[in-house]
Amino acid sequence: MKIGGFGQNFSEEIKVRMLVFTLFIAVSFSFLILRLWYLQVIKSDELRLQAENNRMRVVPLKAYRGKIFDRNGREIISNRPSFNLSIIPEYIKDIDGILSLIASEVNVDTEKIKREIKNSSTPFQSIVIKKDISWDEVAFIEEHGLDLPGVFLEIEPMRNYLYGETGSHIFGYLGEITRTQLEDLKTLDYRLGDFIGQYGIEKRYESILKGKRGSKYVEVDAAGRELNVFKQIDPDFGYNLYLTIDIELQEEVEKLFEGKNGAVVAIDPKDGSILAMVSKPSFNPNMFAGGVSNTYWSNIITDEHKPLQNRAIQGQYPPGSVFKIVTAAAGLEEGVITPDTTIDCHGYFKLGKKNYRCWRKGGHGRMDLRNAIIQSCDVYFYTVGFRLGIDRLSRYAFGFGLGSPTDVDLEGEKTGLIPTEEWKESVKGEPWILGETVSASIGQGFDLVTPIQLANMLAAVGNGGTLYKPKIIWKVDTTDGKLINKTDSKIKGSLSVSQKTLDLIKDALHGVVSDQRGTGRASNIKGIEVAGKTGTAQVIRMAEIEEKNDEEIPYEFRDHAWFAAFAPYENPMIAVAVLVEHGGHGGSVAAPIAGKLIKNYIDRISNFKSQISNLK
Amino acid sequence: MNNKGILKYQIISNFDWVIFGLTIIISVVGIFTIYSTGGSGGEPSRIYIKQIYWILYGLMAMLLILFIDYHSLEKLAYILYFVIIVVLIMVAVSGKTVSGARRWLSFAQFTFQPSELAKIVIIITLARYFDDKKIRGFYKIRDLITPAIIVLIPAVLIAKQPDLGTAVVIFFIFISMSFLIGINIRSLFILAGSAIVSLPFLWHFMKDYQKSRILTLINPQADPLGSGYHIIQSKIAIGSGGYMGKGFMSGTQSQLNFLPEKHTDFIFSVFAEEMGFIGALVLIALYIILIIKGIDVVYHARDRSGSLIAGGVVSMLAFHMIFNIGMTTGMFPVVGIPLPLMSYGGSYLVTTFISIGLLLNIKMRRFVDMG
Numbered sequence: 001m002k003i004g005g006f007g008q009n010f011s012e013e014i015k016v017r018m019l020v021f022t023l024f025i026a027v028s029f030s031f032l033i034l035r036l037w038y039l040q041v042i043k044s045d046e047l048r049l050q051a052e053n054n055r056m057r058v059v060p061l062k063a064y065r066g067k068i069f070d071r072n073g074r075e076i077i078s079n080r081p082s083f084n085l086s087i088i089p090e091y092i093k094d095i096d097g098i099l100s101l102i103a104s105e106v107n108v109d110t111e112k113i114k115r116e117i118k119n120s121s122t123p124f125q126s127i128v129i130k131k132d133i134s135w136d137e138v139a140f141i142e143e144h145g146l147d148l149p150g151v152f153l154e155i156e157p158m159r160n161y162l163y164g165e166t167g168s169h170i171f172g173y174l175g176e177i178t179r180t181q182l183e184d185l186k187t188l189d190y191r192l193g194d195f196i197g198q199y200g201i202e203k204r205y206e207s208i209l210k211g212k213r214g215s216k217y218v219e220v221d222a223a224g225r226e227l228n229v230f231k232q233i234d235p236d237f238g239y240n241l242y243l244t245i246d247i248e249l250q251e252e253v254e255k256l257f258e259g260k261n262g263a264v265v266a267i268d269p270k271d272g273s274i275l276a277m278v279s280k281p282s283f284n285p286n287m288f289a290g291g292v293s294n295t296y297w298s299n300i301i302t303d304e305h306k307p308l309q310n311r312a313i314q315g316q317y318p319p320g321s322v323f324k325i326v327t328a329a330a331g332l333e334e335g336v337i338t339p340d341t342t343i344d345c346h347g348y349f350k351l352g353k354k355n356y357r358c359w360r361k362g363g364h365g366r367m368d369l370r371n372a373i374i375q376s377c378d379v380y381f382y383t384v385g386f387r388l389g390i391d392r393l394s395r396y397a398f399g400f401g402l403g404s405p406t407d408v409d410l411e412g413e414k415t416g417l418i419p420t421e422e423w424k425e426s427v428k429g430e431p432w433i434l435g436e437t438v439s440a441s442i443g444q445g446f447d448l449v450t451p452i453q454l455a456n457m458l459a460a461v462g463n464g465g466t467l468y469k470p471k472i473i474w475k476v477d478t479t480d481g482k483l484i485n486k487t488d489s490k491i492k493g494s495l496s497v498s499q500k501t502l503d504l505i506k507d508a509l510h511g512v513v514s515d516q517r518g519t520g521r522a523s524n525i526k527g528i529e530v531a532g533k534t535g536t537a538q539v540i541r542m543a544e545i546e547e548k549n550d551e552e553i554p555y556e557f558r559d560h561a562w563f564a565a566f567a568p569y570e571n572p573m574i575a576v577a578v579l580v581e582h583g584g585h586g587g588s589v590a591a592p593i594a595g596k597l598i599k600n601y602i603d604r605i606s607n608f609k610s611q612i613s614n615l616k
Numbered sequence: 617m618n619n620k621g622i623l624k625y626q627i628i629s630n631f632d633w634v635i636f637g638l639t640i641i642i643s644v645v646g647i648f649t650i651y652s653t654g655g656s657g658g659e660p661s662r663i664y665i666k667q668i669y670w671i672l673y674g675l676m677a678m679l680l681i682l683f684i685d686y687h688s689l690e691k692l693a694y695i696l697y698f699v700i701i702v703v704l705i706m707v708a709v710s711g712k713t714v715s716g717a718r719r720w721l722s723f724a725q726f727t728f729q730p731s732e733l734a735k736i737v738i739i740i741t742l743a744r745y746f747d748d749k750k751i752r753g754f755y756k757i758r759d760l761i762t763p764a765i766i767v768l769i770p771a772v773l774i775a776k777q778p779d780l781g782t783a784v785v786i787f788f789i790f791i792s793m794s795f796l797i798g799i800n801i802r803s804l805f806i807l808a809g810s811a812i813v814s815l816p817f818l819w820h821f822m823k824d825y826q827k828s829r830i831l832t833l834i835n836p837q838a839d840p841l842g843s844g845y846h847i848i849q850s851k852i853a854i855g856s857g858g859y860m861g862k863g864f865m866s867g868t869q870s871q872l873n874f875l876p877e878k879h880t881d882f883i884f885s886v887f888a889e890e891m892g893f894i895g896a897l898v899l900i901a902l903y904i905i906l907i908i909k910g911i912d913v914v915y916h917a918r919d920r921s922g923s924l925i926a927g928g929v930v931s932m933l934a935f936h937m938i939f940n941i942g943m944t945t946g947m948f949p950v951v952g953i954p955l956p957l958m959s960y961g962g963s964y965l966v967t968t969f970i971s972i973g974l975l976l977n978i979k980m981r982r983f984v985d986m987g
Contacts (some may be wrong), residue, residue: 010920017796018915021931025911028938029904033897035945039855040893047855054852055868222873 056230057220060191063211064157064479066238068171068201070247071273071474075162077171082132082158082290085141087113090123090223091150098148105140106130122224132158132290159195159289167250169279169310170243170410170472172200173288189213198288199308201241201472204411208476211238237479244273244474252600253278256593261581262560263311263451265470266597269459269572271489272468274408275601277452279311313406313413316448317579320535320586321376321519322564323397323443325461325505327384328369330396332501336387339504342368349382349438356382356438359536373508376519376534378442385441390432393441394418399496400457401467402449407492408470416453419446444538451577454564459575461509462531462566465495465502509533510569519587523565523595528602531572532565532594534586558582563590567598574601630980632913638906639957639972643671645899646958649887652865653879663879663960670962674969681973685981689974690921693737693744697766700737703730704773711777719777729963731774731782736971738786739793739928741766746797747921754800757807763794780826781953785935792931793924796914830949847946849874850882853889854896854945861892879960881952884944903937903956910934913979922978929971 039047068077085106092098095117099110113129120127133141133153141153159174175198177190189212190196196210197203214235219227253264257280266275281303287296300307309315331337347363348355358364358378364371372380385393397403403418419440421432439445452470460467469490476484495502509531512520519534537560561583566575576594583589651664689696703721707730712720720727745763767790775783791807799807819827832844853869862868867889869875878886888896910930917923933956940955942948954961956968 010923011915011917013798014796014915014923017798018911021792021795021927022911025907025934025938028934029900031947032938032941032945033900035942035947036854036888036893036896036900039851039945040857040888040896041859043855044858047852048858050852051856051869051874054849054874055872220872227872 055219055221057218057226059216059218061214061216061232061235062156063213063235064237065159065211066209066240066479068209068241068243070243070245070250071275072246072248073242074247076167076243076245076247078160078162079157080160081155083138084128084154084156085130085133085137086126086128086152086154087117088124088126088150088152089117089120090225093149098151101144101147102129102141102151106133106137122220124220124223124225126152126154128154159285161285161289163247163251164286165282165284166254167245167247167277168200168282168285169312170200170245170277171285172197172202172204173283173285173292174198174202175288176291195289195291200310200410201243202285204409205241205473209238209241212236239484240477240479242474242477244268244275244472245277246275246601248604249597249601250276250278253593253597254280254282256596257580260583261305261311262579262583263315264576264578264593264597265312265452265455266574266576266601267455267459267468267470269463269566269575272456272459272470273474273489274452274470274472275574276597277310277312277472279309279315281305281307283307310410310412311579311581312451313408313410314450315579315581316414316416316450317560317562317581318445318447318537319402319443319449319454320537320560320562321378321442322454322533322535322562322577322586323441323447323449324373324376324381325457325509325533326397326400326402327381327388327393327441328373328505328508329400329495329497329501330388330393331384332369332504333396333497334388334392337369337384339369342366343372343377343380343383345377345379347379349379349386351386351435351438354435356435369504370508370511371517373505373533374511374515374518376512381441382438385437386434388437388441390437390440391420391422393437394420396497397447399493401460401492402447402453402457406450406452406456406470408452409472413452414450416450417446417448443535451579453577454562455575455577458532458564458566458577459572460495461502461505462569462572462575464499465497467492467494506531506569509565513565513591520563520565520591522587523563523591523598525567525595525599528567528599529569530565530567530595530598531569532563532567532591534591535562535564536560536584536586537562539582555582559584561586561589563587563594565591565594565598567602573605574598627980630983632909632976632979635906635909635913635972635976635979638902638909639969642899642902642906642957643674645887645902646883646960647671648864649883649890649958650879650960652867652890653870653883653886666962667960667965670965671969673962674966677966678969678973678976681970682977682980684977686922686925686974686977689740690744690747690925693741696737697741700730700734701769701773704734704770707731708773708776717777717779719779729779731770731777731779732963732967733970734770734774735782735786735789735932736929736967736974738767738770739789739925739932739971742790742793742928743921743924746793746924754798755794755803756800757803760794760799760803760807763790778823778826779952781939781951784939784951785932785953788935789928789932792935793928796924796927826949826951829951832949846876846882846950849876850885850944851946853882853885857889857892857896859893861888861890861895864890866890881940881950881954881959882944883958883960884941884955887958888944900941907934907937910975913975913982916982917978918982922982926975926978929974932971933968 064079067075070076099113102108103110108130116127174195177194177196182190182192197206212235214233216232217230221227253276257278261280264278268275283300344366345358345364347361348357364375364377367377367380397418403416405413405415424430424432436445440447456470469492471487473487475486478484510529512518513524513530513532520532523530523532539557539559561580563586564577566572576597578590578594580589647664647667650667654663707721711718712722712727714720719729719731721730742763751759767786771783771786832847849869853875867886869889870878870886875882875885887899907930914923914926914930917926936953936956939948939953943950954964
């Protein structure tokens with residue numbers, strides 16, 4: 001059989017084509033090798049990093065926020081374990097059955113959960129289906145553990161305000177970090193979903209309280225299953241804060257204030273420590289701890305009484321007759337009156353064609369300074385203020401700490417307003433009118449103060465003239481009790497009045513409470529010498545309502561009731577300012593509250609002291 | 617007797633041990649790589665054992681092919697072609713569907729993809745057709761109409777399964793063999809031109825997922841969790857291997873399942889991740905030697921039919937290698953084209969062994985007539 005010859009011919013024939021074919025394959029392989037070189041040599045570092053990112057997951061470990069204690073070491077705010085109901089979709093076979101079993105006890109949105117499961121790309125990663133479930137629900141889940149494969153409870157710390165609404169304006173609340181905050185706080189390692197202080201001390205001292213997040217580095221596979229832990233950095237506890245607040249006193253005041261709106265500030269005159277600070281109405285910070293519900297939030301922000309406002313530092317009210325303390329001091333210091341200067345009160349002060357009326361219709365008769373303070377005679381102080389002129393009067397008001405912030409370490413303090421001629425020119429664009437001086441001398445007209453300013457002023461009067469910066473943080477501790485920082489008392493200034501003037505005023509303020517005719521008799525307490533001053537701040541001046549009883553006047557037109565005091569009169573331990581919004585007369589409404597809270601505080605302190613001495 | 621003895625001796629002495637050796641070496645590398653993909657982490661995987669069995673079946677098929685003179689196969693070409701068309705129609709009608717593709721035929725416990733075997737049948741059929749024709753000079757377009765139809769019928773049946781990868785391979789075999797037999801330059805350009813013109817039509821007939829795979833090639837980040845996922849993860853796997861690789865069974869991308877289809881279409885990514893650039897170069901070198909040896913067979917075949925069959929086999933093998941590695945490195949769209957001797961999968965492995973057996977077969981018989 002002869003076939004031969006043809007093969008050789010064909011070999012010759014395809015020589016060129018085979019060369020082209022070989023070249024084509026050679027070029028193709030060259031491209032592959034270049035490509036591999038590009039990926040494995042040039043881009044290697046970048047792609048290795050991506051491979052690491054693929055398999056490493058950093059699981060954040062929540063830090064324990066620092067606790068907050070009162071001046072006596074009582075725990076006010078702590079953290080409680082909160083149970084989040086979670087599922088790992090991959091471990092669940094019968095999702096409908098399991099969800100319906102859960103739904104029989106726990107209120108969950110099964111449709112929403114099913115949607116979330118469907119959208120989850122990593123079936124081994126847990127999904128929280130309900131946050132912070134109740135104890136009953138926890139018990140139910142635990143009890144049915146065997147019937148609920150893939151369902152488990154995640155524990156995380158939850159802020160716990162042990163006294164509920166008490167002191168809510170001081171302590172504030174937590175809230176989920178907003179996007180703007182996240183941008184601002186980028187350097188401080190916050191993430192979306194974190195809860196941070198959004199109000200009060202929680203906000204102001206966020207950096208001290210927050211602690212440090214820990215992290216767990218885990219290896220995961222493509223399905224999100226955690227395979228092993230590379231390393232774990234435990235979270236750090238936040239620092240504990242000790243406040244100057246006396247939580248028992250705080251509670252007592254809140255109780256006394258039930259059903260009323262207004263504010264109370266109690267200060268220790270010896271160093272400016274705030275003992276209590278109440279603002280009503282208030283809110284419950286526990287409602288915010290796990291994320292505030294829409295209904296609660298909208299209730300709060302639409303409430304016409306504005307429960308989020310801290311009236312103690314943000315409420316600005318005319319001081320009313322409490323301001324007479326300033327007028328008296330200015331008058332004496334400037335020499336427009338002496339302690340013995342007498343003025344006849346006929347029930348009004350005549351300026352030009354206008355009569356400025358005294359609160360007592362028939363007038364007080366002949367008054368000296370002491371009696372004028374005790375009986376709060378308007379005409380006497382109209383006269384003094386008139387003699388002083390607004391600028392001299394206001395200079396003393398500023399000196400007493402009014403018209404400027406006290407610099408208390410809380411957010412959003414308001415300054416109040418003490419008018420001067422210049423102020424009116426520049427702000428209102430009108431010249432000062434003499435009649436406005438008359439109004440200002442009894443704390444009406446333009447004058448506005450905050451409760452904390454008045455409390456601080458009374459503390460200064462009581463302690464002999466030293467004006468402190470009110471302090472609310474006593475000290476900062478670590479969890480194991482190591483002192484980090486202790487707040488020193490800061491002196492803001494002195495009242496710059498002579499000792500004689502101060503003594504005179506203190507004596508008169510004592511008379512306000514102790515004298516038979518004193519306007520603050522209602523604050524009188526057996527065994528404790530209280531000194532104070534009432535005030536009734538007019539909300540609106542209308543002839544038709546002035547004649548009426550309080551009950552007949554619409555709520556929003558009723559006067560604000562003030563009482564500012566310190567006690568014991570000789571060596572004061574506490575200074576307070578009580579404001580009852582639309583409460584009517586200071587003497588009848590605010591003074592009794594002040595009396596009770598002073599008694600509560602001083603009784604407990606002396607009990608404590610006597611127990612100590614008994615021990616010795 | 618003597619004559620016959622010498623013939624036998626010559627056939628055996630012409631056995632190409634290099635081609636055979638390379639085939640075995642690459643297959644063993646494949647077994648280890650597949651072993652690695654099923655390694656740590658998940659439950660122990662036994663697929664590498666299955667792969668060993670398939671290699672053994674493949675070796676048997678290869679041995680069988682060696683004893684059949686390729687001329688006899690060529691004579692049977694049209695019968696084989698008819699049978700494979702019937703089988704492909706059977707697949708279309710009653711084939712087994714796995715993850716959306718109807719590609720498998722099962723008898724007893726075996727499942728088989730006839731489309732793989734179809735590639736070899738098409739090679740032999742085309743060789744037979746070109747051999748019969750014996751046109752003087754170069755082929756023109758109209759001379760290619762009949763062979764085009766021969767290729768198109770099975771290609772369409774396979775593309776419908778859908779198995780776009782194999783259809784593309786068949787098309788490439790057709791081009792290569794036509795080129796080998798010799799077409800005039802004008803016809804070559806017309807062919808290339810009409811291929812380009814038909815692209816938009818092809819695009820029109822493609823399924824959405826196929827379109828998205830091509831778009832993904834242009835910008836993988838457009839849909840990193842969807843169609844871009846394969847390419848991105850494969851590039852990460854290969855690139856993160858660096859020069860030296862992460863070591864056997866230490867590739868995080870494959871061990872932690874970030875790499876999809878890791879033991880089949882993306883086996884090269886696994887290898888490159890664990891063995892690095894150096895390892896990948898060595899593997900590619902093995903493939904290149906195999907192809908060079910194949911080209912040698914084409915060139916030195918005893919006759920036209922030998923050259924044509926060997927040419928078809930070599931172009932098929934080369935195309936699989938180039939396209940698969942190009943795909944895993946993100947140069948080509950993701951179409952399921954496995955890597956010869958490495959990718960897990962019985963039908964393709966056995967087909968590869970048979971095709972290499974054909975090369976050996978042709979080479980062994982190159983000097984037969986000289987005796």
